[in-house]
Amino acid sequence: MRYQDLSYWLSTLDDPLTPRPSLPADADADVVIVGAGYTGLWTAYYLARADPTLRITVLEQEIAGFGASGRNGGWCSALFPTSLTGLARRHGPDAAIAMQRAMQETVREVGRVVTAEGIDCDWAAGGTVVLARSDAQLGRARAAVDEARTFGFGPADLALLDAGEAAARCAAEGVRGGTYTPHCAAVHPAKLARGLARAVERLGVTIHERTPVRELSPGRVVTPTGVVRAPVVVRATEGYTPALPGQRRAVVPVYSLMVATEPLPEPTWARIGLAERETFSDHRHVIIYGQRTADGRLAFGGRGAPYHFGSRVRPGYDREPAVFAALRRTLGDLFPVLGPDVPLTHRWGGPLGVARDWSASVGLDRATGLAWAGGYVGDGVSTTNLAGRTLADLIRGVPSELTALPWVGHRSPRWEPEPVRWLAVNAGLRVMFSADAAETRTGRPSRRAALFGRFLGH
Ligand SMILES: Cc1cc2nc3c(=O)[nH]c(=O)nc-3n(C[C@H](O)[C@H](O)[C@H](O)COP(=O)(O)OP(=O)(O)OC[C@H]3O[C@@H](n4cnc5c(N)ncnc54)[C@H](O)[C@@H]3O)c2cc1C
Secondary structure, rough: OOOOHHHHHHHHOOOOOOOOOOOOOEEEOOEEEEEEEEEEEEHHHHHHHOOOOOEEEEOOOOOOOOOOHHOOOOOEEEEOOHHHHHHHHHHHHHHHHHHHHHHHHHHHHHHHHHHHOOOOOOOOOOOOOEEEEOOOHHHHHHHHHHHHHHOOOOOOEEEEEEEEHHHHOOOOOOOOOOEOOOOEEEOHHHHHHHHHHHHHHHHHOOEOOOOOOOEOOOOOOEEEEEEEEEOOEEOOOOOHHHHOOOOOOEEEEEEEEEEOOOOOOHHHHHHHEEEOOOEEOOOOOOEEEEEEOOOOEEEEEEEOOOOOOHOOOOOHOOOHHHHHHHHHHHHHOOOOHHHOOOOOEEEEEEEHHHHHHOOOOEEEEEEOOOEEEOOOOOOHHHHHHHHHHHHHHHHHOOOOHHHHHHOOOOOOOOOOOOOHHHHHHHHHHHHHHHHHHHHHHOOOHHHHHHHHHHHOOO
């Protein structure tokens, strides 16, 4: 496998992506971490910083940044998959507010560390603009702002934009308004993942690549080349988790796919905007997301790829020609200046993890020493950092503001067995697509989409 082919981001690194040595033989550690994406690496980072005497080993089946961390849209945002209202319903309003503030702080923390560690990842703290292009989308923009105000978040956290203000940031076709939050930075995700791997090695952490973990149990993980024994075992495998024994129904791997244009000329950017490299989206149901890259491309992605029976993850699923074609059409619809002629130079995708109740979680079972974090539903670029800091506190047994946050120790229900899971997830996708199409036609919000959202519990 040529790792460079996995994403535009991995293809542009000044890094040969030569795998680090595999685990050579049985070993002992204080903490063994399975998975070298952001979750595993941030956990190793904060543990090693807090206690340099800890022996920390990270085991990765391919290379650091192989998973979603090396392929994503590069929104380092304060988005959390459970809404403020959903968190308040379960844990009370104060906990919901604390979670949101912690996410905002996390964006700043990632910015602080990349500077401190010299990780050059094209960081641009330009915020996020989410456009509204129909009455239904305008309604959702207003509802998002109303919800923020209910919990005490003012315009400095989330502002409602009129048509002119929204278009001044991102001049998509037919913009009627939108929302803007400063709590987001655009990053080059693979530079972040690979830079973080080097940073943790500088702190004395051992990373073994091309070392697939076949079995994970209290006190030990088993790989083809050896067993690592450690009192704490951290599962940081996100969308790949269902392949581990006993974890088939823990999360479903949902594929998000992306495309990138060639570098666009300045006059084109003058028409589109995104002058501060704001990340952008709109208020449709089937999520789309984009960023203006540091080298002047539009990197643009969306959900909507099918869920594969049995929660299977396969390299071939990263590429769905129909989804790429739909993304290209959507780009042209948003930005007619891109017309049909601007070519796409890169197409890729990858799996992310979604828990049955749409809740991300982090935790450590003290009785077994098994720790986990994941289920970020596509909001993991920053949330993994919060997870890493939280796991470091939990593992060292240090109670903190972080360990009191409502997602800590949360246990999501398991997904339904097949074929119900396959039917439900793919039916849900169809509902959301048809809701977007109906809203484009009528301008009115779709009741079916709202009902389905409630069925999913968010
Ligand atoms: C196309 C795409 C776009 C996205 N866009 C955004 C975005 O803009 N903003 C945002 O916040 N989030 C986004 N996400 C989600 C975000 O990338 C993830 O939430 C985040 O990277 C999760 O990090 P992780 O370390 O938990 O998982 P991953 O990065 O997936 O890492 C898991 C690692 O575990 C390894 N592994 C799995 N099983 C084993 C095993 N048995 N043995 C050893 N190693 C194993 C994998 O190889 C992998 O390297 C996107 C995701 C995708 C796919």
